Amino acid sequence: xxxxxxxxxxxxxxxxxxxxxxEILEEINNEDQKVALAxxxxxxxxxxxxxxxxxxxxxxxxxxxxxxxxxxxxxxxDASEIPPTFGxxxxxxxxxxxxxxxxxxxxxxNAEDDIHRGxxxxxxxxxxxxxxxxxxxxxxxxxxxxxxxxxxxxHGILTACITSNxxxxxxxxxxxxIEMIVGPEYVTGSxxxxxxxxxxxxxxxxxxxxxxxxxRVKGNKMVNMQLTNxxxxxxxxxxxxxELGIDxxxxxxxxxMHGSVEKAIEAYRNNNTKx
Numbered sequence: 537x538x539x540x541x542x543x544x545x546x547x548x549x550x551x552x553x554x555x556x557x558x559e560i561l562e563e564i565n566n567e568d569q570k571v572a573l574a575x576x577x578x579x580x581x582x583x584x585x586x587x588x589x590x591x592x593x594x595x596x597x598x599x600x601x602x603x604x605x606x607x608x609x610x611x612x613x614d615a616s617e618i619p620p621t622f623g624x625x626x627x628x629x630x631x632x633x634x635x636x637x638x639x640x641x642x643x644x645x646n647a648e649d650d651i652h653r654g655x656x657x658x659x660x661x662x663x664x665x666x667x668x669x670x671x672x673x674x675x676x677x678x679x680x681x682x683x684x685x686x687x688x689x690x691h692g693i694l695t696a697c698i699t700s701n702x703x704x705x706x707x708x709x710x711x712x713x714i715e716m717i718v719g720p721e722y723v724t725g726s727x728x729x730x731x732x733x734x735x736x737x738x739x740x741x742x743x744x745x746x747x748x749x750x751x752r753v754k755g756n757k758m759v760n761m762q763l764t765n766x767x768x769x770x771x772x773x774x775x776x777x778x779e780l781g782i783d784x785x786x787x788x789x790x791x792x793m794h795g796s797v798e799k800a801i802e803a804y805r806n807n808n809t810k811x
Contacts, residue, residue, distance in 0.1 A: 541675055543700040544725050545724075582741055589694070590746055590749045601672060608631070611631040620762045622761070635647030650683075654684025655686075657684070663693060665693055689709055697710040
């Protein structure tokens with residue numbers, strides 16, 4: 537049976553170059569509205585994956601996103617936002633892209649076709665059974681990703697994938713296959729569009745829900761965010777004021793002294809309890 541890539545099928549629109557800018561924007565927006573609905577259908581699989589990841593990470597496990605091109609860049613993006621948002625080390629969620637860091641800005645010839653390189657990179661990170669490998673590829677056929685997932689599964693490591701095609705070769709290597717069927721792209725085959733948007737949404741869901749379950753959010757606030765600029769220091773100060781009812785200067789001093797909202801609040805309450 538021939539594997540059909542829905543993500544590569546002809547666009548539902550044609551003669552794009554003859555359309556007005558407004559027509560193009562309206563049509564792209566119409567297509568984008570399909571993405572959230574496609575993602576919604578995958579919630580049971582995302583839920584199952586998160587529920588398997590959390591206990592692994594409590595035992596010291598990590599998440600590895602692995603992809604090529606747009607998919608790889610989105611994995612690296614999500615991973616890179618975990619330290620500043622949740623105050624976790626950059627080694628906890630790792631994004632790997634075919635061709636390495638060079639591929640973040642420039643295409644690297646044939647990098648995604650190397651079926652062995654992905655697993656080699658995972659072993660360089662000393663991957664273990666507590667870790668999770670999440671392959672990302674709209675097509676579901678990227679050799680770099682499939683090879684890594686296959687070896688990971690053979691070594692008893694939890695594998696998942698995010699793809700825009702059902703029953704893909706990549707899905708067959710996944711313990712949990714997240715198949716987000718967004719249909720043909722507005723520009724035929726341009727998976728940076730709907731597929732990329734959906735991948736970003738799913739990655740947000742996975743990493744955010746995992747971090748919440750690991751205790752990195754309190755209420756609805758990023759109490760462990762890194763204080764890397766004035767905006768975040770100001771935000772953290774307001775959080776402390778809201779939580780403790782103290783004045784601005786005292787809250788600001790506490791925050792800068794302890795380095796995070798959570799630690800500042802904890803220290804303040806401990807001191808007041810002793811008094």
